[in-house]
Amino acid sequence: MSPRSQALFVVLAGFFVGNAILAELIGVKIFALEDTLGLAPFNWNLFGQSGSLSFTAGVLLWPVVFVMSDVINEYYGPRGVRFISWLAVGMILYAFLFAYLAISLAPASWWKGAALDQGVPDLQAAFAAIFGQGLWTIGGSVTAFLVGQLIDVAVFQRIRRWTGERWIWMRATGSTLVSQLVDSFVVLYIAFVIGPQQWPIPLFLAVGTVNYGYKVAAALALIPLLYLARAAIRRYLGPAETERLRAQAAAAR
Template sequence: MYGMNRAQKLFVVLAAFFVANAVLAEFIGVKIFALEDTLGLKPFEWNLFGQSGSLNFTAGTLLWPIVFILTDTVNEYYGKRGVRFISWLAVGLILYGFAFAFAAIHLAPASWWVGVAQDQGVPDYQAAFAAVFGQGLWTIWGSVIAFLLGQLIDVGIFHRIRRATGERFVWLRATGSTAVSQFVDSFVVLYIAFVIGPQHWSMGLFLAVGTLNYIYKMSAALALIPMLYAMRRGIQAYLGDAEAARLREEAARA
């Protein structure tokens, strides 16, 4: 990163963390975890749209709130073009990663490797590898389309709120844009992956799971507002007040 100024170095770091979190969220999202059991709580029997059950989420939800914070931070200092660039970059690398995951699945496994984890309760390592990394194409495309659509909506709403409020209410433009974009994201991914996909979920199940996912994402986004302000303070300290103000002004005009 020789020859780069501090603003350029900051963008590279933010973009790297954004892409890393987005790609990791896609790959670990294959695991579904029980929130109540993880926290040691009594199962919460929700009932929505004729559906009931406990609170189960994909492991990718651990990382998406951090993606929201990074999106809003890049939006704040580098504007629409910055967010669009890192969003398209993340999509490209997600597809790149899945392409090689599928290629790895179809490599002929070494005979000794297939049973190497039998003592750990994994009788067929090849089958386990394929199950974890071989997410269905409907799920992959649903997730990628929903992610990109959500990001593009987020950047537009963010700047509309910014134009209306100026430099005030950082939390409002961050949570307001996330509220709209993640409403779209939460339902689009499920609709593509599980309604029009091979599982053909009922509309009740689709609405119930989408609503729970949306509530979880928004709760996490609200809980992480202090992190948004902490990142803002850190950037101010790193860039200096004058340079940080210049970037914000340019981002607002872009």
């Protein structure tokens, strides 16, 4: 592997891991889609559940993470994706470990009320609520991410063998749609069905379907990003090195 190829992998891996950690950390916030867009509530009704469309803020970044996974798969193969997936899981757990350690530190008395004028009477309680995600939520999210990534790798390579080097959008989007179907429901099932909140199955199915629908739309909307990334990589590496990497990745298992 050339120095440029190595440098590119480091950049892609860093962006992938960084986005995965950010998605986990901001995922504690739930936002209303209609209110964010300034629209009237859609009042959707699925599996007997109705209401506004609410998503975790992590959905802003997870589609980008899976696009990055497909880009790495295209040029560095399954081994590269599996490496960054395990690395991301390790770094996510590392981040949460230190978040819990930070929560356990005794807060300075003046700091607890430092944001009172911003409507936050106790910064320590707010910090603990934001960063102290439950173990069921962390376990569900990490498990779903890792399983989704491994499925994404397998489906991407299977479609690649069928289509050759044509139709990158098909293997990238197809693998994302399959992996995100699993990811969307696994995380909710572990975190909220078998976890302490004990969601009823209709609610689990409704929320999972809505979140998966968003991810499908995001995957389709990000197809142009795949081609922009492909063009940028070709310019950076040059045609010969680009084709060598792609051929090597296509032959890998």
